[in-house]
Amino acid sequence: MVEFDDAFRQQLHELFVWRRDVRRFRSDPLPDGAIDRLIETACLSPSVGLSQPWRFVIVDDAARRRAVIDNFRACNADALNCYSGERAARYAALKLSGLEQAPGHLAVFADKASDIGHGLGRATMPETTEYSVVAAITAMWLAARAEGIGLGWVSILNPDRIHAILDVPSTWKFIAYLCVGYPEAECDQPELERAKWEHRREASEFTLRR
Ligand SMILES: Cc1cc2c(cc1C)N(C[C@H](O)[C@H](O)[C@H](O)COP(=O)(O)O)c1[nH]c(=O)[nH]c(=O)c1N2
Numbered sequence: 001m002v003e004f005d006d007a008f009r010q011q012l013h014e015l016f017v018w019r020r021d022v023r024r025f026r027s028d029p030l031p032d033g034a035i036d037r038l039i040e041t042a043c044l045s046p047s048v049g050l051s052q053p054w055r056f057v058i059v060d061d062a063a064r065r066r067a068v069i070d071n072f073r074a075c076n077a078d079a080l081n082c083y084s085g086e087r088a089a090r091y092a093a094l095k096l097s098g099l100e101q102a103p104g105h106l107a108v109f110a111d112k113a114s115d116i117g118h119g120l121g122r123a124t125m126p127e128t129t130e131y132s133v134v135a136a137i138t139a140m141w142l143a144a145r146a147e148g149i150g151l152g153w154v155s156i157l158n159p160d161r162i163h164a165i166l167d168v169p170s171t172w173k174f175i176a177y178l179c180v181g182y183p184e185a186e187c188d189q190p191e192l193e194r195a196k197w198e199h200r201r202e203a204s205e206f207t208l209r210r
Pocket residue numbers: 019020021022023095096097153154155156189190191192
């Protein structure tokens with residue numbers, strides 16, 4: 001039986017406060033096996049029916065990385081066109097990926113066809129497969145931060161294109177493309193808040209009682 005004390009709980013809270021979405025990475029490489037260890041931790045996450053639907057692709061190939069970066073550039077340009085005026089200027093000034101600098105690239109998919117878990121919990125809510133994968137990514141995000149490693153989620157990408165670039169099974173649904181590396185700086189405030197794009201709100205704003 002493992003017990004956690006107040007000091008641990010305080011540190012755990014600090015981990016939540018100091019976990020960041022990182023877009024600015026140092027160029028030094030990750031230690032050998034760092035991404036594999038993060039994946040092992042992610043695999044401890046809850047999943048619907050114990051289906052473990054997460055599928056990870058470590059992207060080392062330079063040509064595939066370049067193709068992902070090109071796709072990000074195209075999608076980000078399209079996204080900019082959705083804004084106008086001052087909001088467009090603000091969007092254009094944001095840094096929304098660390099794909100160029102991050103030493104690690106990790107794509108994450110949900111296997112929609114796997115029969116692991118025998119369908120338990122998915123009959124009325126098949127989307128719980130994707131939810132399970134997101135839960136695993138969150139665990140990885142925190143585990144990385146505990147080691148001083150930063151993780152940046154990039155979703156400004158075309159899922160079909162990512163499928164083609166990475167040549168993965170058609171039953172895998174694209175969930176996330178993650179940049180992994182040591183952050184240039186640590187901060188307890190989201191970068192989008194510092195850039196005055198949006199601010200973190202009180203939990204009470206999102207909570208109803210019935
Ligand atoms: C599903 C999903 C998708 C994305 C993100 C997050 C999540 C959960 N975030 C990161 C997001 O902007 C960030 O989490 C918030 O701004 C809050 O900041 P912290 O994560 O607390 O640092 C993100 N950030 C970014 O720069 N480019 C992106 O494409 C995305 N996409």
